[in-house]
Amino acid sequence: QLQLQESGPGLVKPSETLSLTCTVSGGSISSSGYYWGWIRQPPGKGLEWIGSIYYSGNTYYNPSLKSRVTISVDTSENQFSLRLTSVTAADTAVYYCARMGTTTVTLDYWGQGTLVTVS
């Protein structure tokens, strides 16, 4: 059974960089046919896609966040990571990592989510 687990600091200071890692187990991040991505959800609000990456390194980003976001992949560790620079209180959210099929474009496996507070 595929599992995804987010990890990283739960508290980040304003203007600093938020960094999270998603570790994939029960399957290979190098499997063809899947993107690996990040989605966030501010407290009490809806879902916002941040971006996705293919194991080859091809990336897609939300245009509204693109200038501050970098998603990278480490196939040797079966992990992918998120960096979000110059954070503000508006970046406080639960951050989820998820797998998305390249043909279905459905987010079929999700991590449990991790709350990151900017303060």
Place this chain on the structure above:
Amino acid sequence: SYELTQPLSVSVALGQTARITCGGNNIGSKNVHWYQQKPGQAPVVVIYRDNNRPSGIPERFSGSNSGNTATLTISRAQAGDEADYYCQVWDSSTVVFGGGTKLTVL
């Protein structure tokens, strides 16, 4: 950028049918996916590609998509169906979510 519009809330009596809509320009030409999210949990896909159910999702969940509106239908609504529901499409190499609908089962 592409936008998806959902009602903020929908109410349904226990055992009746709930319909949650997702509006978008010519959404019928896109594949629409639906997610259920219960408090404190990650979203779970309940319908993919307009009208397909993943394994483990009850037949009570169904979807349709035509013109400018996609619809998630929940038949014989149960208390356990009470949750937030989000529609999602892929447009111009981006993932787009609707704003979400809170389903209340009365």
